[in-house]
């Protein structure tokens with residue numbers, strides 16, 4: 140997945156405009172676990188939404204498997220996303236009336252296919268929820284619901300996995316576990332892109348992107364959390 144000079148401007152009802160992304164470019168390579176960090180409001184989620192096709196960039200392009208998404212019809216774009224991209228966003232989008240297992244199996248049903256039982260079971264095992272597979276979302280904690288959403292996203296073995304704060308509702312140990320799983324999914328060949336506020340966890344990624352005010356200020360190998368904080372504060376790369 141590649142973003143090329145992506146900009147995004149939001150229009151307010153009073154006619155004013157907010158420039159949220161300013162010509163952002165980067166590539167998330169297959170096999171890499173890329174983490175996006177930045178202060179609150181720096182444009183991380185907006186970037187992820189543009190990559191996920193949920194927001195249309197004001198200008199710039201996003202490429203999936205080398206295909207420019209702007210050049211596809213909405214239907215072809217939706218199909219490309221369903222086939223290639225998995226998402227975990229902040230509101231986990233679980234269906235209340237379905238069990239954890241059924242929620243994880245949902246993408247198969249939406250695709251008109253019978254769920255592959257072994258894959259659904261394996262995905263729930265990866266996130267440590269095999270024993271709670273029959274529970275409804277309302278019978279799970281927030282962190283467990285988040286992990287069901289992760290299991291659902293990884294179940295279809297997407298080539299690109301986009302996750303927004305996947306560990307936001309988790310304790311440190313479980314968060315580390317989830318990060319390790321994301322890293323493993325990348326090591327198995329997917330391009331995994333994760334937005335997080337966890338700067339220490341970011342040190343374990345393959346690549347880090349540091350954003351501020353809609354710009355990418357650093358992209359490269361992981362750097363210590365203290366250096367990232369310095370970039371947030373100074374607005375420039377400290378090395």
Ligand SMILES: Nc1ncnc2c1ncn2[C@@H]1O[C@H](COP(=O)(O)OP(=O)(O)OP(=O)(O)O)[C@@H](O)[C@H]1O
Nearest residue numbers: 149150157159177178179180181182183184185186
């Ligand atoms: N639909 C919208 N209309 C207007 N402004 C928006 C909209 N969505 C986001 N913004 C603004 O864009 C800026 C970036 O938001 P975004 O959610 O991308 O930031 P973020 O870095 O993910 O922040 P956080 O870490 O707090 O989740 C914010 O100032 C936000 O208020």
